[in-house]
Amino acid sequence: MTSGNSSYDVVVVGGGHNALVSAAYLARAGLSVLVLERLAQTGGAAVSVEPFAGQPARLSRYSYLVSLMPEQLMADLGLDVRLASRTTASYTPWTRGERTGGLLVERPEGDATRESFRALTGGDEEYAAWQEFYAEVGRMAEAVAPTLMQPLPLERDIRGRVDARIWNDVVEQPLGRAITSRFADDTVRGVVATDALIGTFASMDDLSLIQNRCFLYHLIGNGTGEWRVPVGGMGAVTTALAKAAADAGAEILTGAGVSAITPGVDGAEVTWHDGSGQHSVTGRRVLAGVAPWVLRILLGEGDDPDLKPAGSQLKINFLLDRLPALKSGADPAVAFAGTLHLAEDYTQLEQAYAAAAAGAVPDPLPGEVYCHSLTDPSILGDRAGSAHTLTYFGLHTPAGLFDADPSAREVATQRALASLDAVLAEPIEDCLARDADGKPCIEAKIPQDIEKDLAMPGGHIFHGDLEWPWAPNRARLETPAQQWGVQTEHDVVLLCGSGARRGGAVSGLGGHNAAQAVLGEL
Numbered sequence: 001m002t003s004g005n006s007s008y009d010v011v012v013v014g015g016g017h018n019a020l021v022s023a024a025y026l027a028r029a030g031l032s033v034l035v036l037e038r039l040a041q042t043g044g045a046a047v048s049v050e051p052f053a054g055q056p057a058r059l060s061r062y063s064y065l066v067s068l069m070p071e072q073l074m075a076d077l078g079l080d081v082r083l084a085s086r087t088t089a090s091y092t093p094w095t096r097g098e099r100t101g102g103l104l105v106e107r108p109e110g111d112a113t114r115e116s117f118r119a120l121t122g123g124d125e126e127y128a129a130w131q132e133f134y135a136e137v138g139r140m141a142e143a144v145a146p147t148l149m150q151p152l153p154l155e156r157d158i159r160g161r162v163d164a165r166i167w168n169d170v171v172e173q174p175l176g177r178a179i180t181s182r183f184a185d186d187t188v189r190g191v192v193a194t195d196a197l198i199g200t201f202a203s204m205d206d207l208s209l210i211q212n213r214c215f216l217y218h219l220i221g222n223g224t225g226e227w228r229v230p231v232g233g234m235g236a237v238t239t240a241l242a243k244a245a246a247d248a249g250a251e252i253l254t255g256a257g258v259s260a261i262t263p264g265v266d267g268a269e270v271t272w273h274d275g276s277g278q279h280s281v282t283g284r285r286v287l288a289g290v291a292p293w294v295l296r297i298l299l300g301e302g303d304d305p306d307l308k309p310a311g312s313q314l315k316i317n318f319l320l321d322r323l324p325a326l327k328s329g330a331d332p333a334v335a336f337a338g339t340l341h342l343a344e345d346y347t348q349l350e351q352a353y354a355a356a357a358a359g360a361v362p363d364p365l366p367g368e369v370y371c372h373s374l375t376d377p378s379i380l381g382d383r384a385g386s387a388h389t390l391t392y393f394g395l396h397t398p399a400g401l402f403d404a405d406p407s408a409r410e411v412a413t414q415r416a417l418a419s420l421d422a423v424l425a426e427p428i429e430d431c432l433a434r435d436a437d438g439k440p441c442i443e444a445k446i447p448q449d450i451e452k453d454l455a456m457p458g459g460h461i462f463h464g465d466l467e468w469p470w471a472p473n474r475a476r477l478e479t480p481a482q483q484w485g486v487q488t489e490h491d492v493v494l495l496c497g498s499g500a501r502r503g504g505a506v507s508g509l510g511g512h513n514a515a516q517a518v519l520g521e522l
Helices: 017-028 071-076 111-121 125-147 155-159 164-172 175-182 186-194 210-218 234-247 292-298 346-357 377-383 399-404 408-421 447-454 509-521
Strands: 007-013 033-036 088-096 099-106 251-253 257-263 268-273 278-288 312-320 339-342 367-370 388-398 442-445 493-495
Touching (some): 099 186, 125 155, 186 339, 278 509
Parallel strands (some): 007 033, 088 339
Antiparallel strands (some): 088 099, 339 367
Protein backbone atom coordinates (compact mmCIF):
# COMPACT_ATOMS: atom_id res chain seq x y z
CA MET A 1 0.00 0.00 0.00
CA THR A 2 1.25 3.49 -0.81
CA SER A 3 0.45 6.79 0.81
CA GLY A 4 -2.01 9.16 -0.72
CA ASN A 5 0.42 12.05 -1.09
CA SER A 6 4.06 12.65 -1.89
CA SER A 7 4.58 15.09 0.96
CA TYR A 8 3.21 15.65 4.45
CA ASP A 9 3.67 18.12 7.23
CA VAL A 10 4.80 15.25 9.47
CA VAL A 11 5.88 11.67 8.78
CA VAL A 12 5.94 9.42 11.85
CA VAL A 13 8.27 6.42 11.68
CA GLY A 14 6.89 3.54 13.75
CA GLY A 15 3.37 2.90 14.97
CA GLY A 16 3.82 2.29 18.68
CA HIS A 17 1.70 4.02 21.29
CA ASN A 18 3.88 7.14 21.40
CA ALA A 19 3.82 7.49 17.61
CA LEU A 20 0.03 7.26 17.64
CA VAL A 21 -0.16 9.93 20.34
CA SER A 22 1.95 12.27 18.19
CA ALA A 23 -0.15 11.55 15.13
CA ALA A 24 -3.41 12.19 16.98
CA TYR A 25 -2.27 15.51 18.47
CA LEU A 26 -0.81 16.77 15.19
CA ALA A 27 -3.74 15.71 13.02
CA ARG A 28 -6.15 17.31 15.46
CA ALA A 29 -4.12 20.52 15.05
CA GLY A 30 -4.78 20.41 11.30
CA LEU A 31 -1.44 19.10 10.05
CA SER A 32 -1.15 16.37 7.41
CA VAL A 33 0.31 13.28 9.06
CA LEU A 34 1.51 9.91 7.75
CA VAL A 35 2.35 7.04 10.12
CA LEU A 36 4.54 4.22 8.77
CA GLU A 37 4.50 0.94 10.73
CA ARG A 38 6.64 -2.07 9.79
CA LEU A 39 4.33 -4.67 11.30
CA ALA A 40 0.87 -5.66 10.16
CA GLN A 41 -0.71 -3.80 13.07
CA THR A 42 0.02 -0.71 15.14
CA GLY A 43 0.63 -0.72 18.88
CA GLY A 44 4.27 -1.79 19.18
CA ALA A 45 4.84 -3.36 22.59
CA ALA A 46 1.42 -2.28 23.86
CA VAL A 47 -0.71 -4.95 22.20
CA SER A 48 -3.05 -7.77 23.18
CA VAL A 49 -2.88 -11.21 21.61
CA GLU A 50 -4.46 -14.65 21.92
CA PRO A 51 -1.24 -16.68 22.22
CA PHE A 52 -2.77 -20.04 23.10
CA ALA A 53 -4.63 -21.96 20.39
CA GLY A 54 -8.22 -22.69 21.26
CA GLN A 55 -8.17 -20.40 24.30
CA PRO A 56 -9.97 -17.03 24.04
CA ALA A 57 -7.79 -15.18 26.59
CA ARG A 58 -6.34 -11.91 25.23
CA LEU A 59 -3.06 -11.29 27.01
CA SER A 60 -1.05 -8.09 27.15
CA ARG A 61 1.98 -9.85 25.70
CA TYR A 62 4.70 -7.26 26.38
CA SER A 63 3.67 -4.05 28.17
CA TYR A 64 1.01 -4.88 30.72
CA LEU A 65 0.27 -2.03 33.13
CA VAL A 66 -0.20 1.73 32.80
CA SER A 67 1.26 4.24 35.26
CA LEU A 68 2.70 7.27 33.55
CA MET A 69 0.04 8.09 30.95
CA PRO A 70 -1.38 11.40 32.17
CA GLU A 71 -5.12 11.64 32.55
CA GLN A 72 -4.89 15.00 30.78
CA LEU A 73 -3.43 13.31 27.70
CA MET A 74 -6.24 10.77 27.65
CA ALA A 75 -8.80 13.56 27.96
CA ASP A 76 -7.12 15.66 25.26
CA LEU A 77 -7.44 12.82 22.75
CA GLY A 78 -10.87 11.67 23.92
CA LEU A 79 -9.64 8.13 24.48
CA ASP A 80 -12.35 5.59 25.23
CA VAL A 81 -10.17 3.69 27.66
CA ARG A 82 -10.75 2.71 31.27
CA LEU A 83 -7.88 2.08 33.66
CA ALA A 84 -8.86 0.04 36.71
CA SER A 85 -7.17 0.23 40.11
CA ARG A 86 -5.89 -2.92 41.76
CA THR A 87 -7.15 -3.46 45.30
CA THR A 88 -3.81 -4.98 46.30
CA ALA A 89 -0.62 -3.01 45.75
CA SER A 90 1.72 -5.89 46.61
CA TYR A 91 2.03 -9.16 48.47
CA THR A 92 5.37 -10.64 49.44
CA PRO A 93 5.54 -14.20 50.86
CA TRP A 94 8.21 -14.63 53.52
CA THR A 95 9.74 -17.36 55.67
CA ARG A 96 11.58 -16.71 58.94
CA GLY A 97 12.73 -19.93 60.52
CA GLU A 98 9.59 -21.91 61.21
CA ARG A 99 7.32 -18.95 60.55
CA THR A 100 5.72 -18.20 57.18
CA GLY A 101 3.55 -15.30 56.19
CA GLY A 102 3.09 -12.58 53.65
CA LEU A 103 3.65 -8.83 53.65
CA LEU A 104 0.43 -7.30 52.32
CA VAL A 105 0.28 -3.72 51.09
CA GLU A 106 -3.31 -2.71 50.36
CA ARG A 107 -4.49 0.07 48.09
CA PRO A 108 -5.32 2.21 49.92
CA GLU A 109 -3.31 1.06 52.92
CA GLY A 110 -5.35 0.15 55.97
CA ASP A 111 -5.26 -1.89 59.17
CA ALA A 112 -4.40 -5.10 57.32
CA THR A 113 -1.24 -3.46 55.96
CA ARG A 114 -0.16 -2.29 59.40
CA GLU A 115 -0.82 -5.74 60.90
CA SER A 116 1.08 -7.37 58.07
CA PHE A 117 4.18 -5.26 58.76
CA ARG A 118 3.85 -6.03 62.46
CA ALA A 119 3.63 -9.79 61.82
CA LEU A 120 6.80 -9.67 59.74
CA THR A 121 8.91 -7.32 61.85
CA GLY A 122 7.49 -7.67 65.35
CA GLY A 123 6.69 -3.98 65.78
CA ASP A 124 5.47 -0.80 64.15
CA GLU A 125 8.78 0.94 63.47
CA GLU A 126 9.24 -0.46 59.96
CA TYR A 127 5.75 0.51 58.85
CA ALA A 128 6.27 4.01 60.22
CA ALA A 129 9.48 4.24 58.17
CA TRP A 130 7.57 2.97 55.14
CA GLN A 131 4.84 5.58 55.55
CA GLU A 132 7.36 8.37 56.02
CA PHE A 133 9.44 7.40 52.98
CA TYR A 134 6.51 7.03 50.61
CA ALA A 135 4.91 10.24 51.86
CA GLU A 136 8.12 12.03 50.87
CA VAL A 137 8.23 10.24 47.52
CA GLY A 138 4.59 11.17 47.01
CA ARG A 139 5.30 14.86 47.55
CA MET A 140 8.16 14.61 45.06
CA ALA A 141 5.83 12.97 42.55
CA GLU A 142 3.31 15.77 43.04
CA ALA A 143 6.06 18.27 42.14
CA VAL A 144 7.36 16.38 39.09
CA ALA A 145 4.20 14.96 37.52
CA PRO A 146 2.65 18.28 36.40
CA THR A 147 5.84 19.13 34.47
CA LEU A 148 5.78 16.02 32.29
CA MET A 149 3.45 17.61 29.72
CA GLN A 150 5.24 20.95 29.85
CA PRO A 151 8.54 22.16 28.39
CA LEU A 152 11.46 20.71 30.33
CA PRO A 153 12.11 22.40 33.65
CA LEU A 154 15.69 22.86 34.77
CA GLU A 155 17.01 20.64 37.54
CA ARG A 156 17.30 23.58 39.94
CA ASP A 157 13.64 24.46 39.40
CA ILE A 158 12.48 20.97 40.38
CA ARG A 159 14.96 20.74 43.22
CA GLY A 160 13.52 23.91 44.71
CA ARG A 161 10.09 22.23 44.95
CA VAL A 162 11.29 19.00 46.59
CA ASP A 163 12.28 18.27 50.19
CA ALA A 164 16.07 18.16 50.48
CA ARG A 165 16.15 14.76 52.17
CA ILE A 166 14.19 12.85 49.53
CA TRP A 167 16.01 14.73 46.74
CA ASN A 168 19.28 13.51 48.16
CA ASP A 169 17.95 9.97 48.57
CA VAL A 170 16.55 9.67 45.03
CA VAL A 171 18.65 12.01 42.90
CA GLU A 172 22.05 12.54 44.51
CA GLN A 173 23.22 9.16 45.80
CA PRO A 174 22.70 5.49 44.90
CA LEU A 175 19.22 4.49 46.05
CA GLY A 176 20.60 1.53 47.98
CA ARG A 177 22.00 3.90 50.60
CA ALA A 178 18.60 5.37 51.35
CA ILE A 179 16.91 1.99 51.43
CA THR A 180 19.43 0.42 53.80
CA SER A 181 19.49 3.46 56.10
CA ARG A 182 15.73 3.97 56.25
CA PHE A 183 14.61 0.33 56.50
CA ALA A 184 15.87 -2.49 58.70
CA ASP A 185 14.02 -5.53 57.35
CA ASP A 186 15.48 -7.36 54.35
CA THR A 187 12.08 -8.15 52.84
CA VAL A 188 10.80 -4.59 53.20
CA ARG A 189 14.01 -3.28 51.68
CA GLY A 190 13.52 -5.58 48.70
CA VAL A 191 9.94 -4.48 48.10
CA VAL A 192 11.13 -0.87 47.92
CA ALA A 193 14.05 -1.74 45.66
CA THR A 194 12.11 -3.63 42.99
CA ASP A 195 10.65 -0.48 41.44
CA ALA A 196 14.22 0.54 40.63
CA LEU A 197 14.95 -2.63 38.67
CA ILE A 198 12.10 -3.12 36.20
CA GLY A 199 13.86 -3.54 32.86
CA THR A 200 17.03 -2.13 34.42
CA PHE A 201 20.15 -4.17 35.11
CA ALA A 202 21.95 -2.54 38.00
CA SER A 203 23.09 -2.94 41.56
CA MET A 204 21.26 -0.76 44.04
CA ASP A 205 24.64 0.84 44.70
CA ASP A 206 25.38 1.60 41.05
CA LEU A 207 27.06 5.01 40.81
CA SER A 208 25.44 5.68 37.41
CA LEU A 209 22.09 6.05 39.25
CA ILE A 210 20.18 4.30 36.45
CA GLN A 211 18.36 2.42 39.20
CA ASN A 212 17.35 5.74 40.78
CA ARG A 213 15.93 7.06 37.53
CA CYS A 214 13.95 3.85 36.99
CA PHE A 215 12.59 4.14 40.55
CA LEU A 216 11.49 7.74 40.01
CA TYR A 217 9.65 6.96 36.77
CA HIS A 218 7.80 4.11 38.42
CA LEU A 219 6.49 6.37 41.19
CA ILE A 220 5.57 9.69 39.57
CA GLY A 221 2.71 8.82 37.21
CA ASN A 222 -0.17 11.30 37.66
CA GLY A 223 1.39 12.33 40.95
CA THR A 224 0.48 9.01 42.56
CA GLY A 225 2.61 6.40 40.81
CA GLU A 226 -0.30 3.98 40.80
CA TRP A 227 0.01 1.21 38.21
CA ARG A 228 -3.40 0.53 36.72
CA VAL A 229 -4.89 -2.24 34.59
CA PRO A 230 -6.13 -1.29 31.11
CA VAL A 231 -9.61 -2.81 30.85
CA GLY A 232 -9.74 -4.97 27.74
CA GLY A 233 -5.96 -5.44 27.79
CA MET A 234 -3.14 -3.22 26.64
CA GLY A 235 -4.38 -3.49 23.08
CA ALA A 236 -7.44 -1.46 24.12
CA VAL A 237 -5.14 1.52 24.76
CA THR A 238 -3.42 1.44 21.39
CA THR A 239 -6.62 0.64 19.51
CA ALA A 240 -8.13 3.78 21.00
CA LEU A 241 -5.03 5.79 20.09
CA ALA A 242 -5.07 4.55 16.50
CA LYS A 243 -8.75 5.45 16.25
CA ALA A 244 -8.08 8.93 17.68
CA ALA A 245 -5.32 9.50 15.12
CA ALA A 246 -7.33 8.19 12.18
CA ASP A 247 -10.48 10.06 13.18
CA ALA A 248 -8.45 13.26 13.27
CA GLY A 249 -7.25 12.65 9.72
CA ALA A 250 -3.89 10.95 10.15
CA GLU A 251 -3.04 8.37 7.50
CA ILE A 252 -1.72 5.10 8.92
CA LEU A 253 0.12 2.56 6.77
CA THR A 254 1.01 -0.86 8.16
CA GLY A 255 3.40 -3.30 6.52
CA ALA A 256 5.61 -0.31 5.73
CA GLY A 257 9.18 -1.01 6.83
CA VAL A 258 11.19 2.21 6.76
CA SER A 259 14.71 1.75 5.42
CA ALA A 260 16.08 5.29 5.29
CA ILE A 261 15.55 8.83 6.52
CA THR A 262 17.39 11.51 4.56
CA PRO A 263 17.32 14.94 6.23
CA GLY A 264 17.43 18.13 4.19
CA VAL A 265 17.20 21.82 4.99
CA ASP A 266 13.43 22.16 5.07
CA GLY A 267 12.40 18.58 5.69
CA ALA A 268 13.37 14.95 5.22
CA GLU A 269 12.71 12.15 2.78
CA VAL A 270 11.50 8.84 4.22
CA THR A 271 11.91 5.64 2.23
CA TRP A 272 10.06 2.42 2.97
CA HIS A 273 9.24 -0.95 1.46
CA ASP A 274 5.81 -2.56 1.59
CA GLY A 275 6.81 -6.04 0.40
CA SER A 276 6.14 -5.34 -3.25
CA GLY A 277 8.02 -2.15 -3.91
CA GLN A 278 9.94 0.80 -2.54
CA HIS A 279 8.26 4.13 -1.85
CA SER A 280 9.24 7.51 -0.50
CA VAL A 281 7.62 10.66 0.81
CA THR A 282 8.86 13.91 2.25
CA GLY A 283 7.90 15.47 5.54
CA ARG A 284 8.55 18.94 6.86
CA ARG A 285 9.29 17.11 10.08
CA VAL A 286 9.97 13.42 10.70
CA LEU A 287 9.18 11.93 14.11
CA ALA A 288 11.03 8.78 15.10
CA GLY A 289 9.09 6.38 17.28
CA VAL A 290 11.93 3.88 16.94
CA ALA A 291 14.80 3.65 19.41
CA PRO A 292 17.62 6.21 18.97
CA TRP A 293 20.02 3.37 18.09
CA VAL A 294 17.72 2.29 15.24
CA LEU A 295 17.30 5.90 14.14
CA ARG A 296 21.06 6.19 13.68
CA ILE A 297 20.93 3.27 11.23
CA LEU A 298 18.01 4.79 9.32
CA LEU A 299 19.96 8.04 9.07
CA GLY A 300 22.92 6.15 7.58
CA GLU A 301 25.12 6.70 10.62
CA GLY A 302 25.92 3.04 11.27
CA ASP A 303 25.09 0.51 13.96
CA ASP A 304 27.89 0.88 16.51
CA PRO A 305 27.55 -2.28 18.65
CA ASP A 306 29.17 -0.50 21.60
CA LEU A 307 26.20 1.89 21.76
CA LYS A 308 23.50 -0.74 21.42
CA PRO A 309 21.14 -0.94 24.42
CA ALA A 310 20.64 -4.25 26.20
CA GLY A 311 17.42 -5.20 27.91
CA SER A 312 17.12 -7.13 31.15
CA GLN A 313 13.86 -8.94 31.72
CA LEU A 314 12.17 -12.31 31.41
CA LYS A 315 8.45 -12.07 30.65
CA ILE A 316 6.32 -15.20 31.06
CA ASN A 317 2.60 -15.27 30.27
CA PHE A 318 0.41 -18.02 31.72
CA LEU A 319 -3.19 -19.10 31.37
CA LEU A 320 -4.44 -21.02 34.42
CA ASP A 321 -7.52 -23.12 35.01
CA ARG A 322 -7.43 -21.84 38.59
CA LEU A 323 -5.23 -19.75 40.85
CA PRO A 324 -2.84 -21.81 42.98
CA ALA A 325 -2.95 -21.96 46.77
CA LEU A 326 -0.15 -20.29 48.71
CA LYS A 327 1.89 -21.80 51.55
CA SER A 328 1.15 -18.70 53.64
CA GLY A 329 -2.56 -19.47 53.49
CA ALA A 330 -3.34 -16.07 51.97
CA ASP A 331 -6.37 -15.77 49.71
CA PRO A 332 -4.99 -16.10 46.14
CA ALA A 333 -7.56 -13.54 44.98
CA VAL A 334 -5.85 -11.03 47.27
CA ALA A 335 -2.22 -12.09 46.84
CA PHE A 336 -2.27 -12.26 43.04
CA ALA A 337 -4.40 -9.15 42.53
CA GLY A 338 -1.39 -6.89 42.98
CA THR A 339 2.34 -7.44 42.52
CA LEU A 340 3.41 -10.69 44.17
CA HIS A 341 7.14 -10.55 44.88
CA LEU A 342 9.29 -13.68 44.50
CA ALA A 343 12.87 -14.03 45.78
CA GLU A 344 13.07 -10.24 46.02
CA ASP A 345 14.51 -9.70 49.47
CA TYR A 346 17.16 -7.00 49.25
CA THR A 347 20.06 -9.40 49.72
CA GLN A 348 18.56 -11.75 47.12
CA LEU A 349 18.32 -8.91 44.61
CA GLU A 350 21.96 -7.95 45.11
CA GLN A 351 23.13 -11.56 44.96
CA ALA A 352 21.14 -12.08 41.77
CA TYR A 353 22.73 -9.00 40.20
CA ALA A 354 26.20 -10.24 41.09
CA ALA A 355 25.48 -13.67 39.62
CA ALA A 356 24.11 -12.26 36.37
CA ALA A 357 26.99 -9.79 36.08
CA ALA A 358 29.32 -12.79 36.34
CA GLY A 359 27.47 -14.53 33.50
CA ALA A 360 25.20 -16.91 35.43
CA VAL A 361 21.42 -17.14 35.57
CA PRO A 362 20.54 -16.19 39.17
CA ASP A 363 19.33 -18.90 41.51
CA PRO A 364 16.91 -18.11 43.02
CA LEU A 365 15.66 -15.88 40.25
CA PRO A 366 13.93 -12.70 41.48
CA GLY A 367 10.69 -11.74 39.82
CA GLU A 368 7.12 -10.69 40.35
CA VAL A 369 3.73 -11.85 39.14
CA TYR A 370 0.23 -10.50 38.99
CA CYS A 371 -3.15 -11.64 37.77
CA HIS A 372 -4.65 -9.20 35.26
CA SER A 373 -7.93 -11.12 35.07
CA LEU A 374 -8.73 -10.58 38.76
CA THR A 375 -9.12 -6.88 37.96
CA ASP A 376 -10.39 -7.29 34.40
CA PRO A 377 -12.10 -10.66 33.68
CA SER A 378 -13.21 -9.36 30.27
CA ILE A 379 -9.89 -10.44 28.73
CA LEU A 380 -10.85 -14.09 29.30
CA GLY A 381 -13.77 -14.08 26.89
CA ASP A 382 -16.07 -17.02 27.53
CA ARG A 383 -13.56 -18.43 30.02
CA ALA A 384 -14.28 -15.62 32.49
CA GLY A 385 -14.91 -17.28 35.83
CA SER A 386 -13.21 -20.54 34.85
CA ALA A 387 -9.65 -19.34 34.16
CA HIS A 388 -7.09 -16.71 35.07
CA THR A 389 -4.09 -15.08 33.45
CA LEU A 390 -0.78 -14.74 35.22
CA THR A 391 2.08 -12.48 34.18
CA TYR A 392 5.64 -13.01 35.45
CA PHE A 393 8.34 -10.37 35.08
CA GLY A 394 11.84 -11.54 35.94
CA LEU A 395 14.68 -9.25 37.05
CA HIS A 396 18.45 -9.48 36.49
CA THR A 397 18.17 -11.46 33.26
CA PRO A 398 20.27 -9.29 30.91
CA ALA A 399 20.38 -10.00 27.19
CA GLY A 400 24.04 -10.99 27.43
CA LEU A 401 23.16 -14.10 29.44
CA PHE A 402 21.12 -15.45 26.53
CA ASP A 403 23.66 -14.38 23.90
CA ALA A 404 26.39 -16.29 25.70
CA ASP A 405 24.40 -19.47 26.35
CA PRO A 406 21.38 -20.59 24.28
CA SER A 407 20.33 -22.90 27.09
CA ALA A 408 19.94 -19.93 29.44
CA ARG A 409 16.39 -19.36 28.22
CA GLU A 410 15.22 -22.73 29.51
CA VAL A 411 17.29 -22.41 32.69
CA ALA A 412 15.83 -18.97 33.43
CA THR A 413 12.30 -20.15 32.71
CA GLN A 414 12.66 -23.14 35.02
CA ARG A 415 14.14 -20.96 37.77
CA ALA A 416 11.27 -18.52 37.41
CA LEU A 417 8.84 -21.41 37.88
CA ALA A 418 10.89 -22.63 40.84
CA SER A 419 10.70 -19.19 42.49
CA LEU A 420 6.95 -19.28 42.08
CA ASP A 421 6.60 -22.87 43.27
CA ALA A 422 8.66 -22.01 46.36
CA VAL A 423 5.76 -19.94 47.73
CA LEU A 424 2.93 -22.17 46.52
CA ALA A 425 1.20 -25.06 48.25
CA GLU A 426 0.92 -26.82 44.87
CA PRO A 427 3.02 -26.75 41.69
CA ILE A 428 2.06 -24.07 39.20
CA GLU A 429 2.14 -26.75 36.47
CA ASP A 430 -0.91 -28.38 38.09
CA CYS A 431 -2.90 -25.19 37.48
CA LEU A 432 -1.91 -24.54 33.86
CA ALA A 433 -4.61 -24.59 31.22
CA ARG A 434 -3.96 -26.51 27.99
CA ASP A 435 -4.24 -25.24 24.46
CA ALA A 436 -6.07 -26.94 21.59
CA ASP A 437 -3.07 -29.23 21.04
CA GLY A 438 -2.86 -30.23 24.70
CA LYS A 439 0.21 -28.11 25.38
CA PRO A 440 0.57 -26.12 28.63
CA CYS A 441 -0.47 -22.48 28.21
CA ILE A 442 2.83 -20.78 28.96
CA GLU A 443 5.03 -18.53 26.81
CA ALA A 444 8.37 -16.99 27.77
CA LYS A 445 9.90 -13.90 26.18
CA ILE A 446 13.55 -12.90 26.64
CA PRO A 447 15.14 -9.64 25.39
CA GLN A 448 16.14 -11.30 22.12
CA ASP A 449 12.47 -12.13 21.42
CA ILE A 450 11.48 -8.53 21.96
CA GLU A 451 14.20 -7.36 19.58
CA LYS A 452 13.13 -9.91 16.97
CA ASP A 453 9.41 -9.18 17.29
CA LEU A 454 9.47 -5.42 17.79
CA ALA A 455 12.89 -4.23 16.52
CA MET A 456 13.70 -2.82 19.95
CA PRO A 457 17.51 -2.98 20.03
CA GLY A 458 18.75 -5.43 22.63
CA GLY A 459 15.16 -5.96 23.74
CA HIS A 460 15.48 -2.86 25.92
CA ILE A 461 11.93 -1.93 26.93
CA PHE A 462 12.87 1.75 27.46
CA HIS A 463 14.87 2.01 24.18
CA GLY A 464 17.91 2.75 26.35
CA ASP A 465 18.71 3.99 29.84
CA LEU A 466 16.14 6.37 31.28
CA GLU A 467 17.10 10.00 31.83
CA TRP A 468 15.97 12.39 34.56
CA PRO A 469 12.64 14.05 33.61
CA TRP A 470 14.23 17.49 33.73
CA ALA A 471 17.07 19.25 31.93
CA PRO A 472 20.56 19.79 33.37
CA ASN A 473 21.03 23.34 34.59
CA ARG A 474 23.39 24.17 31.72
CA ALA A 475 21.36 22.48 29.00
CA ARG A 476 20.75 24.29 25.74
CA LEU A 477 17.02 24.89 25.48
CA GLU A 478 16.94 27.20 22.48
CA THR A 479 14.67 25.32 20.07
CA PRO A 480 11.24 23.81 20.68
CA ALA A 481 12.76 20.34 20.20
CA GLN A 482 15.35 21.02 22.91
CA GLN A 483 12.76 22.59 25.17
CA TRP A 484 10.60 19.46 24.96
CA GLY A 485 13.51 16.97 25.17
CA VAL A 486 12.94 15.41 21.73
CA GLN A 487 15.86 16.78 19.71
CA THR A 488 18.31 14.87 17.54
CA GLU A 489 21.38 16.09 15.66
CA HIS A 490 19.08 16.95 12.74
CA ASP A 491 16.68 19.87 13.15
CA VAL A 492 13.98 18.25 11.00
CA VAL A 493 14.08 14.86 12.77
CA LEU A 494 12.69 14.55 16.29
CA LEU A 495 12.30 11.68 18.75
CA CYS A 496 8.76 10.76 19.70
CA GLY A 497 9.26 7.33 21.31
CA SER A 498 10.57 5.92 24.57
CA GLY A 499 14.04 7.20 23.69
CA ALA A 500 12.95 10.81 24.14
CA ARG A 501 13.70 12.42 27.48
CA ARG A 502 10.68 11.62 29.65
CA GLY A 503 9.97 8.60 27.43
CA GLY A 504 9.77 5.04 28.69
CA ALA A 505 6.84 2.93 29.91
CA VAL A 506 3.32 3.23 28.51
CA SER A 507 2.98 6.96 29.00
CA GLY A 508 2.48 8.67 25.66
CA LEU A 509 4.76 11.42 26.94
CA GLY A 510 7.31 11.04 24.17
CA GLY A 511 4.53 11.35 21.62
CA HIS A 512 2.87 14.31 23.29
CA ASN A 513 6.10 16.21 23.75
CA ALA A 514 7.28 15.65 20.17
CA ALA A 515 3.93 16.89 18.90
CA GLN A 516 4.23 20.05 21.00
CA ALA A 517 7.72 20.66 19.65
CA VAL A 518 6.46 20.33 16.06
CA LEU A 519 3.58 22.70 16.75
CA GLY A 520 6.10 25.16 18.14
CA GLU A 521 8.17 24.96 14.95
CA LEU A 522 5.68 24.76 12.07
